[in-house]
Amino acid sequence: MEKVIVAEANTSPSSSEPRIICRVCQKQFSQYTCPQCNSRYCSLQCYKRHSLRCTESFMRENVMEELKQVQPDDETKRKMVDILKRFHSEEEMNSEDDGGETMLSEEIIQKVLSGEEIKLEDLSPEEIKHFRRTIASGELSKLIEPWTPWWRKPSARSISLSPEGCQLVKPLDVQSSTVTISEIPVGPESPLQPLKQLMHGEPSPLLTVHVIDVLYSYCFTLRLYNGDWYSDPLSASTMAFSMSKVLGDVGRPETVTEALAACIEETCSPIYKQAGGFSFAIGLIDDVICLLSLGTHALICCLCDFQRLFQAGERMLKSENINKTERNKTTQKLRSAERKVYFLMCWVHEQPAETWSTLADFVKVEKASLSQLDLGGESLKAETKRMSKPNALIHEV
Template sequence: MAESIITSDNPSSSSPLNPPSRIICHVCQKQFSQYTCPRCNSRYCSLRCYKSHSLRCTESFMRDNVVGELGQMQPDDETKQKMLDILKRLHSEEETDSMDEDDTTTLSDETVQKILSGDQVCFDDLSAEEKKQFQRALASGELSKMIEPWDPWWLKPSARTISLSKEGTQLVQPLDKKEALVSLEEDLESNPSSEIPHGPESPLPPVSKLSSTEPSPMLAVHLVDILYSYCFTLRLYNGDWQSDAVGSAMVVLSVSAVLGQGGQPETVLEALSHCLEQTCSPAYRQMGGLQLGLILIDDVISLLSLGGPALVYSLCDLQRLIQAGERELKSEKPKNSRRVEIRSKLKLAERKIYFIMCWVHEQPGEAWSSLAAMVGGEKSSAMDYEGSKQPVKMSNKAETRGRALIEEIK
């Protein structure tokens, strides 16, 4: 009897009276099968066909065998220690490879020692190569990813609940002045970006006791200039001006015409024009330029909309900022004429801030909503430029009256 050839997957049965059937390999369809998969009963002819017939079968078969073998193994302490040594060596090799692949070099030993000892490291302390690395990281935005974005306190819901006593002090404060000073310093050190800054610790005197002349009718315009410089500085330092008291104080003087240059803007348009011009200057252009300026104008509007108590709190915080810069300059040695000049400017700025803070406390609440509306109206002239790619110039003091805040260069 001739042998029969079966191509079915069904297994065949053989007996002395029934010669064995020859079944074609289910995988290659070329050779006769000699084996049967123990999991799916598929017929195959060779190891190659077995490996390719079903990945699920082969992988599970190998896994079961390995798990079974491992289950029978009882590793001793010596085997465990060898495995740990291997893992440690592999980990150290991976770290070395990642360092070799990195294009940047590490900080110098001198810079690392300064950081470890707690000393302040400034840009001038870096080597030429470290400065290049820092500038590349700054330009690529890598540094900004490491900084948690700061939310201005005047945009928080709790800012709407700020209130003052009739004397101009915050309603909740320590019993004695020494305790108040200690608690304030501890709070600033532990949480420099606290939600709401502290208000005045002592009563605000009437303006009539500070000056024998009537307050200037332009103080509202000057307030806009000062608030803009305050918001700019806090956003620039991500809310933490305590990290660089002198630097933050110098930013305030550079942005504010009233505090830094003895300016006397006569209109809101003129005040905003100067502030926007400084924001778009080469010194701060990389911070956002005009787009940042428009955000800062919104910040000023938000502060004005909160009313007198919030304005007093912001001016009190700005006064502390200037005082901290002044104290730091005073402690620096050796002293030079430039430092003395800056201290003199800071002291004058502090007096102006205190005077206008006392003036703000005396004004009726409805005055601030009107001023906020005026600032919002002037912002619309700057918004006309938004989205345009034409170069712009800022109008100077003589040109600002009755003209657009920003005009295109023809």
């Protein structure tokens, strides 16, 4: 096809190259080239008009290619932002005849199409609002490959730690601030301390209940982050606080029923209504049962992963632009949660192996009772209080 080239009359040496007229409208100088067919165009409207099949194919191929490469590492956030912009560009192209305005500005879309990096800060307040609304609606979930929890993989049944509760092989040349991502979370790098060095007297018998609360919070957080808390550990830590009564310092459940009921109630609260509600909460109890069934070494790796989350959250907090009072308050919460998780880790290490299979069976019984409720709000809270029996767990385990 013949290209129309027009040279400007007065050009400086730095701009002496000829300029090409837009192939679509034949009115404006072209500024962009289609990555799929190399056609020259001047604007978003002309890009849409030049070949709908071409644009749809290109956008879909790039979305799928990006999705295949997404891994929960330090680059995940940037890659996902790029995927989402491409997805929205495709959606706007498919609805070009609707006569409505595009969600993203032409400047942002052109940056995306040319391969430039896009940050959330580049979006206008209206674009950010629309973006968050799209996430909340679940519209983007079809682009994300379902995550299989590590505790449900066959390799989770063969976790081995040293007699001191630490890794059998220590990693070399790994900085403490670096988050290592693997199929199964690794255990502690150093031997766990004996409980007698961490406290005076005997540990509380309610620790068996508290570990249920903490495990549920861990599974909840990883499920909502699709296995990737590394991209935003500070927000993930905040989510864990809101779910766990023990880590959030808002309660001390005394029975398994009380602990699970509080977790279910929080999961079904309006703030997490998009997560899946009651059925999602019951599924999380299955996750807790699965972790308990894996035994001591898997539980230590789980708690160690949780500890690393709070450590990473504290590091991220240092770079946040917030007032000193709020920073100190959040730092104290993170450090308190980290200490509690470490203490639980040491306590788990010293418990007999049969403790966890017995506890898993007990949680199964409680799950069967709670599954029949399917009540909301105050009704669930009142019913579980009626079902709870003080010290019931202590007699069972």
